[in-house]
Amino acid sequence: MPESQFRKAIEQSSAVIAHCGEGTALLLEDFDKPYILVPRTSKFHEHVDNHQLEMADDLENQGVLIARSPADLAKFLKLITISRKALNFAEDKQLCDYLNDRYPSQDYAKLMLVCSSGGHFKGLQGLSQYWQTYSQRTWITFKTGTTATELTKEKAYWAHSPTNRNIPNLVRNLLLAIRLLRKERPALVLSTGAGVSVPFLVAAKYLCKSKIIFVESKTRIRDLSLSARLLRTLKALDLLIVRAEEIAHLYPEAVFIPMGSDHESVKFGLQDVQIASFHDTVLISTPKNIFNTEARKLKDDFRQLCEEEDSFRKIIIDMSKTNYIDSSGIGALVSCLKVIREMDSKSDKPEPTELVLWSVNVQVLAVLKMTNLDEIFHIEPATRTNRFPNQKNSRSPQSKSHRIATNFHRIYQALINIPVICAIAYVMYFFYPAIEIDPIVPVHPSVRSFPKRLMDIVGSLIGLSITALLFVPIAIAIKLESQGSILFKQKRAGLMSKPFGIWKFRSMVKNAAILKQKVTNEIADSMDGQSTNGDNGKFFKNNNDPRITKVGKFLRKTSFDEFPQFWNILTGDMSLIGTRPPTFGEVGLYELENEYTDEKMTEWSRLDVKPGLSGVWQVSGRSTVRSFEEVMIFDLTYKRNWSLRYDLWLIWRTIAVLFERNNGAV
Numbered sequence: 001m002p003e004s005q006f007r008k009a010i011e012q013s014s015a016v017i018a019h020c021g022e023g024t025a026l027l028l029e030d031f032d033k034p035y036i037l038v039p040r041t042s043k044f045h046e047h048v049d050n051h052q053l054e055m056a057d058d059l060e061n062q063g064v065l066i067a068r069s070p071a072d073l074a075k076f077l078k079l080i081t082i083s084r085k086a087l088n089f090a091e092d093k094q095l096c097d098y099l100n101d102r103y104p105s106q107d108y109a110k111l112m113l114v115c116s117s118g119g120h121f122k123g124l125q126g127l128s129q130y131w132q133t134y135s136q137r138t139w140i141t142f143k144t145g146t147t148a149t150e151l152t153k154e155k156a157y158w159a160h161s162p163t164n165r166n167i168p169n170l171v172r173n174l175l176l177a178i179r180l181l182r183k184e185r186p187a188l189v190l191s192t193g194a195g196v197s198v199p200f201l202v203a204a205k206y207l208c209k210s211k212i213i214f215v216e217s218k219t220r221i222r223d224l225s226l227s228a229r230l231l232r233t234l235k236a237l238d239l240l241i242v243r244a245e246e247i248a249h250l251y252p253e254a255v256f257i258p259m260g261s262d263h264e265s266v267k268f269g270l271q272d273v274q275i276a277s278f279h280d281t282v283l284i285s286t287p288k289n290i291f292n293t294e295a296r297k298l299k300d301d302f303r304q305l306c307e308e309e310d311s312f313r314k315i316i317i318d319m320s321k322t323n324y325i326d327s328s329g330i331g332a333l334v335s336c337l338k339v340i341r342e343m344d345s346k347s348d349k350p351e352p353t354e355l356v357l358w359s360v361n362v363q364v365l366a367v368l369k370m371t372n373l374d375e376i377f378h379i380e381p382a383t384r385t386n387r388f389p390n391q392k393n394s395r396s397p398q399s400k401s402h403r404i405a406t407n408f409h410r411i412y413q414a415l416i417n418i419p420v421i422c423a424i425a426y427v428m429y430f431f432y433p434a435i436e437i438d439p440i441v442p443v444h445p446s447v448r449s450f451p452k453r454l455m456d457i458v459g460s461l462i463g464l465s466i467t468a469l470l471f472v473p474i475a476i477a478i479k480l481e482s483q484g485s486i487l488f489k490q491k492r493a494g495l496m497s498k499p500f501g502i503w504k505f506r507s508m509v510k511n512a513a514i515l516k517q518k519v520t521n522e523i524a525d526s527m528d529g530q531s532t533n534g535d536n537g538k539f540f541k542n543n544n545d546p547r548i549t550k551v552g553k554f555l556r557k558t559s560f561d562e563f564p565q566f567w568n569i570l571t572g573d574m575s576l577i578g579t580r581p582p583t584f585g586e587v588g589l590y591e592l593e594n595e596y597t598d599e600k601m602t603e604w605s606r607l608d609v610k611p612g613l614s615g616v617w618q619v620s621g622r623s624t625v626r627s628f629e630e631v632m633i634f635d636l637t638y639k640r641n642w643s644l645r646y647d648l649w650l651i652w653r654t655i656a657v658l659f660e661r662n663n664g665a666v
Helices: 003-012 022-028 051-061 070-079 093-102 119-125 145-150 167-184 197-207 226-233 245-250 261-267 292-308 327-346 362-370 399-415 422-431 450-481 512-518 550-558 565-570 603-608 628-641 644-658
Strands: 016-019 035-038 110-114 136-141 156-158 188-191 211-215 239-242 275-278 281-285 314-318 354-358 378-380 487-493 499-505 575-577 612-614
Touching: 003 022, 016 022, 022 035, 035 070, 070 275, 070 281, 093 239, 110 167, 110 197, 119 145, 136 167, 167 197, 188 197, 197 211, 197 226, 211 226, 281 292, 292 327, 314 327, 327 354, 327 603, 399 422, 450 550, 450 565, 450 575, 450 644, 499 565, 565 612, 575 644, 603 628, 612 644, 628 644
Parallel strands: 016 035, 110 136, 110 188, 136 156, 188 211, 211 239, 281 314, 314 354, 354 378, 575 612
Antiparallel strands: 275 281, 487 499
């Protein structure tokens, strides 16, 4: 399409979505139209290289809206329909008063007004209270239907268009500037920007010694336009006026003139639209990280949304901006799923509400796959236009070790799905289970500690040797007293709620799971809470549980019932020292609202550490614990104070406790 037709199409539009080309970006600056740019990439075979990604990063820092995902386009469309006042180009009285005080017309004989068409022209018209005080004034702008009509009674000269990447027109405008300035010789030049103004302002400054005033566009809210930066570099400006306080902080010489309440709309960007609804679909955007505080907010926003409106067919959680997620973030997503299922059960919808995780990046997707949540949620991972990595971070001292870890992780991922050769991946996992987690995913330091893993391997081999000696007499005792299997396997939540099967010697009767509903849970959810029955608590324990056999009481008193867990340690699902591994029934009751420690950790935060055979809780008198809150404090104490020395001390204390007569075991 010829540029003239493109300009005409823009003038007739109410909003513009365009690819992130340099010429397109510069051209759209000439118009008072909301626009957003979409980087075209080689990843989706849209472009030969990723140059537009580089350009997008730079333009975004200048305040230009960039679409990184389909959700950004949806939010953009929602943003421009929000009922706030649009940019008002009526009289800008505050700026006019400032110009009248600083550059009064009686001190300057001639005034030249230089601008592009579109929004820049309208912006200059809004300063008529000032420039109309000059009897001798000249206009330089592009000739369009609007400018030709509005300037019929003004002395106007038409600049050559287009100027974007058009060298002949740039030269013609420079020659026109030299010719006109020799003729007019203005004492003062006022411009509202765009590329056409640069040759005229530079020529006026150095040929006529004119005073140069440059008023930055009202749409510039984060950084100066290219024209302003170029003029500033050439030292061609006597006065630079900006309309955003953020830009004024970047350039101390600039004068900040606020736009007033009529122009608040330009301060809003995509980040201000966290929830956007379209008919029967709603879109919720998540922040850069979903940790404790962000997880609480996501759940609260989601619940409030569902309570206010229950007619949505589809709810989209846009995760295009989210780089990292921890156990609390997983808890927030699970809570959202529970909320929507509760909402559906109370309504009479013919079909359940669809919940979609949109534009999930590789780090978050790796965590969801590790925890098997990718099988529960509908995930669309391949729609995100990524930013380039920060070059400063890539040169950090840790980058070499990170590259090595990343390479091993990629090798593991490549081998794990290949028949026969996958045995190599299993060996790699055995010695270093953290290899399944992408190195860029932030986890607790204990998870990636290789010395801790070596300690687990040695300790589990010693423990399994002892278990082998005890197995035959324990098996005979269990079989003689009650029917059922010798070993008991139960599904538990491991690191970041990753499911695994925990092994124990059976210490209860055969139908213990069915009888559990009739047993009182002596562990309350909080220190001042009440006991509950069955599965209604976040942690279950009863000192006089009738389901425990006589042999089982001995096994629990000596902790022999837990010796098969050395196998879980050897396979990498558990550690010698860690937090107590909860059941998924308990995890399902975890809440994000409760805060623990000064870091305001959630109940899900205890899953950031790999579960252990022993830990702070085990050596602190297990039978004396009477609330889940105490369990949380013990587990979070370990998480905060972890070190290899701390692990060794807890191992020593665990052995010592086992030989104490009153060891607190149940």
